Amino acid sequence: MHNLIEKDFKAIISLPPRNDTEAEIFSQWDSSGPEEFNFYGQDFIFPKGIHAEAKAKWIEPEVLLVEIFIEGEIVSSCARCLAPVSLEISGNLMYLYSTKSADSLEEDFGDEEPIELENFGRVLDIGPQIQESIFALLPRKILCNENCKGLCPSCGKNLNEGPCSCEKEISDPRLEALKQFKF
Ligand SMILES: [Zn+2]
Ligand SMILES: [Zn+2]
Known part of the structure; x- marks a missing residue:
């Protein structure tokens, strides 16, 4: 089983039919674990691996919305006493992909800067966004207890x-x- 945070991880999704803004394509990935890595000096382990899901949907002919869901149990160490701490992480992140630049889009998506693509094929690799989502969901400071x-x-x-x-x-x-x- 592949690891979701390894360097060449690819998450290939199929795209819903063009011009069908109702269709949604669901994909999911599971790693059997453990996945170990260091992020900004802190060691993290997902002993049972990571579960990732993605839902892709056209919201405009040239704008694809991908909602990524990540879930997993992590083990890291307390920032104060270094004791191992185990916690569950889960959360959603949204990504927009478009062949148009942000300012040429009809709709204003607020802070959501679309990822610009040359063109849309039949499939899309969202591996980098899945990894980014995993990192974004990691807690910034881990404590075994508030009063450690x-x-x-x-x-x-x-x-x-x-x-x-x-x-x-x-x-x-x-x-x-x-x-x-x-x-
Ligand atoms: Zn002492
Ligand atoms: Zn502690």
Whole structure:
């Protein structure tokens, strides 16, 4: 089974018949997992793989709307204490594909900048957009718990398991200097 986040991943979808704005074509992909990767310095693992779905529909003769749905369980590490954290991610992203540039479209799609294509064939590779959707759905900061106390910066002990024996008072030379002043 292919991995959805590998470099040459292709997700080929068939396009609905031209000029039929009612028809919708559904495609789906599953990787058996695990998928492991590093994204901006953070390691992520999808132990059971990733599930992706796409629905393609013409909204104008030259404008194709593709709705991508991603679902999977990820394992990563807590930003404070480094403990493994497992969480579910899922979400939808919309993409527009068009042979026209954004300003020559009749309808205004707001922030949705269409991906410009030379022409539409019978099929389309939406692999890059599926990967982009997976990355867009990754949490920016992962915590095992909102109140995670993290690791002691001096001894490295996980402070969620109890206090360490390091000196509690923070000796900062600037604070020491302030103590000399009498207010
Ligand atoms: Zn933590
Ligand atoms: Zn300590």
